[in-house]
Amino acid sequence: MKSLHIALGISLTLIAACVPEKHQADLTSTLSPWHSLTAEEILEVAAAVTESVDGTLVFNRMSLLEPDKSQALSWQTDTNAARGADVLYRLDKLSYRVRYDFQTSELSPPALLTSGQPMLVGQELYTALELVNELPEVREVLERRGVSSGDGLCLPRTVGRFFSDLADPINDRLVRFDCFNIRGQSGMGILPTTSAFARPIEGISILFDVEELRLIEITDSFVGVEAPPSDFEVIEFHPSALDTRERLKPITISQNEGRNFSITGSQVDWQNWRFHLRFDPRQGTILNNIGFITERGFRSVAYEIAMSEMVVPYQDPDIHWFYRAYFDMGEYGFGNMATELKGNDCPANAVYQDVMLHSAAGEPVVAPNRICIFEFDPGYPSWRHYESLYEGVPGIEKHNARRATNLVVRMVAVIGNYDYFQDYIFQQDGRVRIRLISTGIDATKGVFAAKLSDPTADAETQTGTLIAPYRLGVNHDHFFSYRIDMDVDGVENNFERQRLTAVPQPENADRQAIWAVTREKVENEQQARTTMRVEKPALLTFSSASVTNKMGYPASYQLMFPNIRPLVTLQDPIYQRAGFLKNNLWVTRYKRDEIFSTGIAVNQSAPGVGLPLYAADNESVKNADLVAWPTIGFHHVPMAEDWPVMPAKVDEIVLKPRNFFDRNPALDVPD
Known part of the structure; x- marks a missing residue:
C-alpha cells in the first residue's frame, strides 16, 4: 500500500546514505568518560540484561550512564575511564531501569518505574x-x-x-x-x-x-x-513542483587550507575552546567538560550542556485535540528521531559524524550523518572601532576590526510534522550560543471554512488561524527546557541576580533618573527560582567561588535568554506533568541522577515529577556545584506564511563571559 x-x-x-567528508572517533584508543556507547558496549549490556530476565523485553533506552563527576574530571587521556550504561526497558507491561558497569560486568537489580513509562x-x-x-x-x-x-x-x-x-x-x-x-x-x-x-x-x-x-x-x-x-x-x-524565483549567483563556502578544529575521540578543539561531544537516543547532542584555554591553562565553563525536555501543548478543547501535548524528548527521543543531514542542512565545509543508536532488540544501529560540525562567518566582525579623532594623522591605524568566525555543532530531529535544529555555537569572544531552530509543517485541523467570510469561519477560528482553505493552524506553545551544569572556573560556584534598579536622587539633583546594579545573593534552591519580569531586569550570573579576574571580580558567566511562560493555569493536567514551567529558571545542586526536568520516565507520566522534586529539599546553593535549568520557547499563533512549510524560527540561550577574562578574549584574533 x-x-x-x-x-x-x-x-x-x-536509514541514510553518505555525504562527502566525515570524521569518526578512533575507537582503538581509550574512550573518554563522555564518549557515546559503542556497538560493542551496546551488545554487551543487551546480552547481560536479556540473560537476567524471563521473557521478551523491549529496549527503550540504552544510554551512557552519567559518569561519576569527580572521577570523570580527574580522568587522564591515556587511561581507561570508568563507564556504565543506563537502560530502560519494558517487560510484561511494566517498566524497569537497570545500570551496568563495564569494568566489573555487574548489572544492578531492576528498579520498577512507577511514575511513567520509557519513550516509545x-x-x-x-x-x-x-x-x-x-x-x-x-x-x-x-x-x-x-x-x-x-x-x-x-x-x-x-x-x-x-x-x-x-x-x-x-x-x-x-x-x-x-x-x-x-x-x-x-x-x-x-x-x-x-x-x-x-x-x-x-x-x-x-x-x-x-x-x-x-x-x-x-x-x-x-x-x-x-x-x-x-x-x-x-x-x-518539492523543487519540481514550484515556479522558483531567479536563481541566485552562488555564494561559495570553502576552506582551501583546511579546517581550524580538531577531533580526537570525543574531544573537539577550536580557537581556545575545548569540549567533548556525544550523542544520546533521548537528548541528541550533549556537550561535556566545556572550557576555554588561556595563559592560566584550561578554564572550565560548564560540565554539561544538553536539552532536558520539551513540551508542545495545543490549545484546542475539541475531543480530537484536547490531549495533544507532546513531550517530544521523553516520549519519542530527540536522538532517535534525528535524521540524516544532507543538502542544505549544513554548509559545504561541514564535517559529518555517524552516531550509534540501538534497536528495540538491543542491537547496535549506525545512524549515518546525524551530526555536522562546521565553521562560519556570521557576517559581522568580532569587534571594530574607527578612531575619527586621528583623521589625517599619518602612521596611525584609524580603522581596526577583526573578522569573526564561529564553530557550530548541529543535529536535526524530525518529530512528526516539526523539524528542530539543535545548534551549539562557539564564538572567539568566549560566548556559547545554545540555539534551537523550529521549522517543518504546522499541525492543522480540518474545517469547513475556506476563507474568513464563510459562515462557519468565526466559530472555527476561535482556537487558531485559517492558514489555508479548509485548514486551521491550531494555537500552541513550544517550551524547551535545558540543563546546564555550570562549572565556572571549578565545581564550586555561586548564583547571583544582579538587579538593575532605579536609585532615588535628591530633589535638587541635576539628574532624577539614575539606575544602578544591586547584587542579590541567592542562598538556597527556593530563592534561586527565577520568574522573569520585564519591569524587574536582572543579570543572571554564575561565578567561581575561588577565582577572580585581574580587577578582583569573581570569574563569572551570565545566562541570557528571553522570557517565556505559560499563559494558562498550571493546574491543568498537561502542565502538571511539566512542572519546570513554573519558573523561567531553576538552580539546583548537582546530583548525578537529576538529568531530566520531567523525570526519567515521561511517557504517560504522573504529575509533579522532575524539577519540582529535585528542588523540594531546598539545599544551599552557596559555594556549591550548581545546575541551571532555563526554559526558552514561544507562543505560536499560526499565520498564512507558515503554509505549506514554516519559515525557520530561532530561539536561543547565550552563555556570556562576565569578568571571566581580564580583557576582550577576541583581542588576539589576527587581522
Whole structure:
C-alpha cells in the first residue's frame, strides 16, 4: 500500500546514505568518560540484561550512564575511564531501569518505574502503524469519508494520562491515531503528496495499545453528517513542483587550507575552546567538560550542556485535540528521531559524524550523518572601532576590526510534522550560543471554512488561524527546557541576580533618573527560582567561588535568554506533568541522577515529577556545584506564511563571559 510505504519513511529514521567528508572517533584508543556507547558496549549490556530476565523485553533506552563527576574530571587521556550504561526497558507491561558497569560486568537489580513509562521506540510505533492502517474497521471509516484504499494514512500520537475511562494509562502503552489524505497530485496519483500532513481527515481518532496491539476505540464525529473537506489540491513544495524565483549567483563556502578544529575521540578543539561531544537516543547532542584555554591553562565553563525536555501543548478543547501535548524528548527521543543531514542542512565545509543508536532488540544501529560540525562567518566582525579623532594623522591605524568566525555543532530531529535544529555555537569572544531552530509543517485541523467570510469561519477560528482553505493552524506553545551544569572556573560556584534598579536622587539633583546594579545573593534552591519580569531586569550570573579576574571580580558567566511562560493555569493536567514551567529558571545542586526536568520516565507520566522534586529539599546553593535549568520557547499563533512549510524560527540561550577574562578574549584574533 502507498500509505504504508510513506509511513515507513516517516517512522524509521535510521536509514541514510553518505555525504562527502566525515570524521569518526578512533575507537582503538581509550574512550573518554563522555564518549557515546559503542556497538560493542551496546551488545554487551543487551546480552547481560536479556540473560537476567524471563521473557521478551523491549529496549527503550540504552544510554551512557552519567559518569561519576569527580572521577570523570580527574580522568587522564591515556587511561581507561570508568563507564556504565543506563537502560530502560519494558517487560510484561511494566517498566524497569537497570545500570551496568563495564569494568566489573555487574548489572544492578531492576528498579520498577512507577511514575511513567520509557519513550516509545521505532519498532513499537511502526508495528502499530502498519497494523492500524490495515484494520478493516479503519479502512471502513476512511472509505465512509471518501478516502480510497492507499490514500489514507493514520499516524500515532502520545496521549499522556488521559482516557482512563477506556484503558489503564499507567500500565497500558497507549497512542491515539489521527488520519490524513495523502492522495498524490502527479504521476497518475502513484506517488503521495509531498506533505503527509497537508490534508487532515478531521474528526477521526483511533485509540490503540501498541504493546498488546489492541484496538480500543474508534471515534468518528461525523457519522451520517457532512465532514470538513479532506480531498483538495495542496501546495507541493518539492523543487519540481514550484515556479522558483531567479536563481541566485552562488555564494561559495570553502576552506582551501583546511579546517581550524580538531577531533580526537570525543574531544573537539577550536580557537581556545575545548569540549567533548556525544550523542544520546533521548537528548541528541550533549556537550561535556566545556572550557576555554588561556595563559592560566584550561578554564572550565560548564560540565554539561544538553536539552532536558520539551513540551508542545495545543490549545484546542475539541475531543480530537484536547490531549495533544507532546513531550517530544521523553516520549519519542530527540536522538532517535534525528535524521540524516544532507543538502542544505549544513554548509559545504561541514564535517559529518555517524552516531550509534540501538534497536528495540538491543542491537547496535549506525545512524549515518546525524551530526555536522562546521565553521562560519556570521557576517559581522568580532569587534571594530574607527578612531575619527586621528583623521589625517599619518602612521596611525584609524580603522581596526577583526573578522569573526564561529564553530557550530548541529543535529536535526524530525518529530512528526516539526523539524528542530539543535545548534551549539562557539564564538572567539568566549560566548556559547545554545540555539534551537523550529521549522517543518504546522499541525492543522480540518474545517469547513475556506476563507474568513464563510459562515462557519468565526466559530472555527476561535482556537487558531485559517492558514489555508479548509485548514486551521491550531494555537500552541513550544517550551524547551535545558540543563546546564555550570562549572565556572571549578565545581564550586555561586548564583547571583544582579538587579538593575532605579536609585532615588535628591530633589535638587541635576539628574532624577539614575539606575544602578544591586547584587542579590541567592542562598538556597527556593530563592534561586527565577520568574522573569520585564519591569524587574536582572543579570543572571554564575561565578567561581575561588577565582577572580585581574580587577578582583569573581570569574563569572551570565545566562541570557528571553522570557517565556505559560499563559494558562498550571493546574491543568498537561502542565502538571511539566512542572519546570513554573519558573523561567531553576538552580539546583548537582546530583548525578537529576538529568531530566520531567523525570526519567515521561511517557504517560504522573504529575509533579522532575524539577519540582529535585528542588523540594531546598539545599544551599552557596559555594556549591550548581545546575541551571532555563526554559526558552514561544507562543505560536499560526499565520498564512507558515503554509505549506514554516519559515525557520530561532530561539536561543547565550552563555556570556562576565569578568571571566581580564580583557576582550577576541583581542588576539589576527587581522
